[in-house]
Amino acid sequence: MAVRVAAVGDVHMGADVLGRYRPALDELGECADVLLLAGDLTRHGTVDEAACVAQEFGGLDVPVVAVLGNHDYHSDEVAGVTKTLQEAGITILEGEGTTVETASGRIGVAGAKGFGGGFAGRCATAFGEPEMKAFVEHSEASAAKLAKALAELECDVRIALTHYAPVPDTLSGEPLEIYPFLGSYLLGEAIDAVRTQLAIHGHAHAGCERGMTPGGVRVRNVAHPVIRQAYSVFHLDEAC
Ligand SMILES: [Fe+2]
Ligand SMILES: [Fe+2]
Numbered sequence: 001m002a003v004r005v006a007a008v009g010d011v012h013m014g015a016d017v018l019g020r021y022r023p024a025l026d027e028l029g030e031c032a033d034v035l036l037l038a039g040d041l042t043r044h045g046t047v048d049e050a051a052c053v054a055q056e057f058g059g060l061d062v063p064v065v066a067v068l069g070n071h072d073y074h075s076d077e078v079a080g081v082t083k084t085l086q087e088a089g090i091t092i093l094e095g096e097g098t099t100v101e102t103a104s105g106r107i108g109v110a111g112a113k114g115f116g117g118g119f120a121g122r123c124a125t126a127f128g129e130p131e132m133k134a135f136v137e138h139s140e141a142s143a144a145k146l147a148k149a150l151a152e153l154e155c156d157v158r159i160a161l162t163h164y165a166p167v168p169d170t171l172s173g174e175p176l177e178i179y180p181f182l183g184s185y186l187l188g189e190a191i192d193a194v195r196t197q198l199a200i201h202g203h204a205h206a207g208c209e210r211g212m213t214p215g216g217v218r219v220r221n222v223a224h225p226v227i228r229q230a231y232s233v234f235h236l237d238e239a240c
Contacts, residue, residue, distance in 0.1 A: 001103070001104040002104060002235040002236055002237050003033055003034075003102050003104045003105050003107050003156070003157050003235070003236050003237075004031060004032045004033045004034075004102075004104075004233055004234070004235055004236075005032060005033065005034055005036060005107065005159065005198065005200075005233065005234045005235075005236060006028060006031070006032035006034065006035045006036070006062070006231040006232065006233045006234075007035070007036040007037075007038060007161075007200045007220070007222040007231060007232055007234065008021075008035075008036075008037065008038070008202075008222050008224055008227065008229075008230060008231040008232070009037065009038025009039055009040060009069070009163065009200075009201065009202020009203070009221075009222045009223045009224065010038070010039070010040040010069070010202045010203065010205060010223040010224045010225065011037070011040070011041055011053070011056075011057075011224055012040055012041075012042065012043045012071065012224075013041060013042055013043070013049055013052040013053045013056055014042070014043050014049055014052060015048075015052055017052075018052055018055060018056060019056070020056075020230075021056055021057070021230045021231075022056060023230075024229070024230030024231065025056070025057065025060055025230060025231075026060075028060055028061055028062055028231070029060070029061030029062055031233050032062055032231075032233050033062055033100060033102040033104070033107060034062050034063050034064075034065060034100045034102075034107055034109070035057070035060060035062055035063070035064045035065070035231060036064075036065050036066070036109065036159070036161050036200050036222075037057065037064065037065070037066035037067070037090070038066075038067065038069070038161060038162070038163055038200050038201055038202035038203075038222050038223070039066070039067045039068050039069025039070075039071075039072065039113060039162075039163025039202050039203065040069030040070065040071045040072065040163060040202055040203065040223075041053045041057075041066065041068065041069065041071075041072055041081075041085070042071055042072050042081065043071055044071065044074045044075050045071055045072045045073055045074040045075040045076075045077055045078070045081060046075045046077055046081075047077050047080040047081060047084055049081075050072075050077075050080070050081040050084040050085055051084055053084075053085060053088075053090075054084050054085055054087065054088030054090070055088075057088070057090060058088030058089055058090065059088070059089070063089075063091065063100050064089065064090045064091065065090075065091045065093060065098055065100070065109050065111065065161065066085065066090050066091065066092055066093070066111070066161075067092070067093050067094065067111040067112060067113050067161050067162060067163055068081070068082070068092065068094065068113055068163065069113065069163035069202060069203060070113075070163065070203070093109065093110070093111025093112065093149070093161065094111065094112055094113060094145070095111075095112050095142075095145030095146070095148070095149055096110070096111065096149050097109060097110040097111070097149040097150070097152055097153045098111075099153065099154070099155050105155075105156030105157055106154075106155045106156045106157070107155060107156070107157050107159065107236075108153035108154065108155025108156075108157065108158045108159065109153075109159045109160075109161050110146060110149035110150040110152075110153055110158070110159070110160055110161065111146075111149065111160075111161040111162065112142050112143075112145045112146040112149065112161075112162055113142060113162065113163045113164065114139075114142050114143070114146070114162035114163055114164030114165075114166070114183065114184060114187050114201070115135075115138050115139040115142050115164055115184060116135075116139065116164060116180050116181040116182060116183060116184060117135070117136055117139035117180060117183075117184035117185075117186065118179055118180035118183075118184065118185070119167070119168045119179065119183070119184070119185045120185045122179075122180075123180070123184070123185060124136050124139070124180060126140070139184045139186055140186060142164075142184075142186075142187070143184065143186035143187050143189065143190045144190070146160060146162065146187060146190040146191070147189075147190035147193050147194070150190065150191070150193070150194040150196060151193070151194050153194075157197050157198075157236045157237075158194065158195060158196045158197055159196065159197060159198045159199070159200065159236075160187075160190070160191045160196050160198070160199040160200070160217075161200050161201075162187055162199070162200070162201045163201060163202055163203050164182065164183045164184060164187065164201060164203050165182050165183030165184075165187070165201050165203060165204055165207070165211075165219075165221065166183060166184070166185070166187035166188035166190075166191055166199055166201060166213060166219060167183070167185070167188050167211045167212065167213055167214075167219050168183070168211075169208075169210070169211025169212060169219065170201070170204060170207045170208055170209065170210065170211040170219055170220070170221035171183065171204050171207045171208075171221075172207060172208045173204075173206045173207050173208050174204050174206045174207050182203055182204050182207075183201070183203070183204075188213045188214060188215075188219075191213050191215070191217050192213050192214060192215030192217060196217045197217070197218070197236050197237075198217070198218050198220065198234060198236055199213065199217050199218065199219045199220070200219075200220055200222055201219065201220075201221055201222070202221065202222055202223040202224075203221075203223060204221050204223055204226070205223050205225040205226065206225070206226075207221050207223065207226060208221065208226065209221050209222075209226055209227060209232075220232065220234065
């Protein structure tokens with residue numbers, strides 16, 4: 001039997017959209033073992049908006065595992081946002097992993113927000129101004145955290161969860177000019193370093209759903225504007 005993983009990103013909750021996802025979420029236990037949230041849970045990263053996320057995605061029949069996105073950092077309220085989500089039972093990952101036991105096997109999820117920098121052959125490098133070095137070093141640190149968290153998982157099915165994209169495939173539809181701000185090939189390298197069954201990300205609202213890492217790992221952009229449903233469900237066989 002396969003494990004069943006539901007995922008959505010970029011739900012960008014605010015009080016005006018409360019209830020949008022809830023009818024589908026209330027049926028989630030019938031079709032999935034876990035729900036992954038791929039960042040940009042809020043619009044401006046306020047605790048008030050996080051309370052809306054907690055109301056919408058709290059108290060579900062299945063565990064909810066999330067990473068934050070760039071919008072969730074905007075108001076410098078990350079600690080409060082994280083606390084509010086955790087109090088609703090949502091697991092927030094930033095360079096960590098978690099496992100979910102199911103009748104079909106143990107699902108391992110390693111998560112990190114990720115960052116930009118671009119893709120192999122056209123990527124930013126840590127050269128020149130300190131600001132440029134800081135930008136690239138943040139990408140490198142995030143990818144390293146993801147790689148470590150993936151390697152440390154003890155599971156039957158291993159999943160990488162990020163907000164930023166690990167490959168350019170799923171950015172198709174976005175303007176080429178902003179690709180360096182949508183993801184980093186370093187995340188793809190981290191995913192390929194360990195046997196991973198699925199890589200989930202968001203952030204690319206105008207991108208497309210399907211891609212693959214150079215090592216052959218399925219990548220899925222689950223940004224809500226892309227999947228146009230409350231969540232997508234993936235069925236994965238044991239293969240770790
Ligand atoms: Fe977004
Ligand atoms: Fe984003």
